[in-house]
Amino acid sequence: VPLRDGDRDVTQQILDMLDEKPELNSSSDFPQIPQAEIKAALDRLASRSMIEYKTEDKEEVVLTKEGQTICAEGSHEFKVWSAVSRKGKIPVKELANEVGKTSVIGQGAAIKNGWVKSEQGFLVPKAKEVQDSTQQLLQKIQETRSVSNPNELKQLKSRKLVTTAKVISYTATKGPKYAKEIPVEVTDLTADMLADGSWKTANFKPYNFAALGAPQDAGALHPLNKVRTEFRNIFFNQGFVEMPTARFVESGFWNFDALFVPQQHPARDLQDTFYVSDPPAADKPREDPIAEAAMDDMEAGSRRLFSTGTQKQTKPRDYEQYWNDIKTVHQDGAFGSIGYRYPWSEEECLRLVLRTHTTAVSTWALHRLAEDPRPARYFSIDRVFRNETVDATHLAEFHQVEGVIADFGLTLGGLMKFLEDFFSRLGITNLRFKPAYNPYTEPSMEVFGYHGGLGRWVEIGNSGMFRPEMLEPMGLPKDLRVYGFGLSLERPTMIKYGVSNIRDLLGHKVDLGFIETNQPNTGKYTWSVGASDGID
Ligand code: PHE
Incomplete structure (x- = not known):
């Protein structure tokens, strides 16, 4: 237990007292000092073997407020007697003026004790001298903090003059290394001490194993990373493999046209999408061996999970045909669809966008x-960009969690069931x-x-x-259906971590202190099971 400057007083007082007498008791020897402070001082000395101490847990009798007043000023009956003998006689009706309202009740006892008597509406003295035994008793109790006769204690308690309380106190004696002062403590073993042998007698400062460590400058996971990990685990547990998403810049083709998003769709406006001006245009979709190596890995993982027995076919993907089919399905209609019937622009399709x-x-x-149509489950969690007006819940960039499930003969009910299961894993x-x-x-x-x-x-x-x-321009068979979400x-991260402004979570205004100390508010925000009001 370390010794700080302010502690020296109590510690020194204990050492001084033990120099004078063999044993001290904290409550009787140091009644003014809080027990916690005494204990800290005792611990400091005991950790250096300078003293030994025992804890005592005993019931003490303490005076109530009224008990303390009587102890100091005398009992009510005594006050009545002294007022009456001072004045010679007092009209009963005026007793309160002389002794105060509360002490009027002492009248009965003063008469019963034979100290005063009442005569035709007056109180007159009867005894010349009296012994105030109540006051004497309380004075003794204040000193000894105990009452030996249990009946007497019961009576005093019912008169509300005393109460009992559990009191912890400590009794201390000298220890093997007792000294009148805490000796100078050595904190480091030096080469000199080893050389001159003084280490043998040096008084080393004890280690304080109870001290709290200093906060460490350690790294911390961002809440978004933690929730991302939760999502990834849920996906992995359900047979998904992770798509390679390291492409923030996409062509209009992959971001919009291939998804049958018409070229006039408002989402493609400048107000909603960031366009890249340099380079001015993308290549037409084509083989990209480096990027596709990552897809190969993912597919190998997926094949292991869905061992359908199919082998990867080597038929090359025909990008030329895919391109032409996308153009046709927008402009003229194809695959049983009448299309949008507008003049489709190659230039618009090849504009570069932040996805x-x-x-x-x-x-x-x-x-x-489409190279090898088979059941598959793919997911991704990565950044996307939208030209939004930035406010408390919107940023121009955020992260999307996305999953796709491909299988033969899927129906909408299966998607609902899947989503119920997926979200139940998040609670x-x-x-x-x-x-x-x-x-x-x-x-x-x-x-x-x-x-x-949030109540909604x-x-x-x-x-x-x-x-x-x-799906059909890709070359996927008609009966292979694909869910997406x-x-x-x-x-979910804002809800889980009780963050109401998205800028506290992402972007240049994020407080790193929050990132270090954040805790999910489990229990505070609950997703309820039985609620039913309208969807807003
Ligand atoms: N792309 C959609 C969005 O940005 C999410 C989605 C993915 C919807 C797949 C349907 C299918 O909100």
């Missing part, structure tokens, strides 16, 4: 699946689905969960079944 959703990557992965049950619109899915559904902390239904995701206009990583 607005990770569905651009899913599209690329699904196109490759979100009782989902609601609202019909919605995406150019690339039909049907489409927004997903809502009831948030107990909160949109937590977007989902749907990809359209034939998107996406959500932001930021919203």
Whole structure:
């Protein structure tokens, strides 16, 4: 236990006292000093073997406020007697003026004790001298803090003159290394001490193993990273493999056209999408061996999980045909669709954009699946960019969590069941689905969960079944259906960590102190099970 300057007083007083007498008791020898302070001083000395001490836990009798007044000024009956003998006689009606309102009750006892008597409405003295035994008793109790006769204690308690309290006190005696002062303590073993042998007698300062360590400058995981890990684990547990998403810049083709998003769609406006001006245009979609190596790895993982027995086919993906089919399905219609029937622009398709959703990557992965159509589950969690007006809940860049599931003969009910299962793993049950619109899915559904902390239904995701206009130009067979769903990583993180402004979580204004100390507010914000009000 370290010794600080302010502690020296009590510690020294204890040493001084033990120099004078063999044993001290904290409550009787140091009644003014708080027990905690005494204990700290005793611990300091005991850790140096300078003293030994024992803790005593005993019941003490203490005077109430009224008990203390009587102890100092005398009992009520004594006050009545002394007023009466001073005045000679006092009209009973005026007793209160002489002794005070509370002491009037002493009248009965003063008469019973034979100290005064009442005569025709007056109190007159009867005894010349009296013994105030109540006061004497209380004075003794104040000194000894105890009452030996249990009946007497009971009576005093019922008269509300004393109470009992559990009191901890310490009795201390000298220890083997007792000295009149704490000797100078050595904190370091030096070469000199070893050389001259003084280490043998040196008084080393004891280690303080109870001290709190200084806060460490350690790294900390960002809340978004922690929630991302949770999502990844949920995906991995359900047979998903992770798509390579290291492409922030995409062509209009992969971000929009291949997803059957018409070239006039408002999402493609400058107000919604960031365009890249240099270089001025993308290449037409083509083989890209470096980027595709990562996709090869992912597919190998997926094949291991879905061992359908199929072998990878070597038929090359025909990008030329894919390009032409996308043009046709927009402009003239194809694959049973009448298309949008507008003059499709190659230039618009090859504009470079900061990807607005990770569905651009899913599209690329699904196109490759046409090489060897088979069941597959792919996911990604990465950054996307939108030309948003920045406010408390919107930033121009955020993270998307996205999954796609390809299999033969899938139906919408299966998607709903999948999403219920997926979100229940995050603790979100009782989902609601609202019909919605995406150019690339039909049907489409927004997903809502009831948030107990916010007291309302909160949109937590977007989902749907990809359209034939998107899947068939890729070369996927008609009966291979694909579910897709996406959500932001930021919203569940904000809910989980009680962050109300997205700028506290992401961007240049983030407080690094928050990143270090953040704790999820478990329990405070709950996703309720039984709530039912309207979706807003
Ligand atoms: N791309 C959608 C979005 O940005 C999410 C989504 C993905 C919806 C896949 C349906 C299918 O909100």
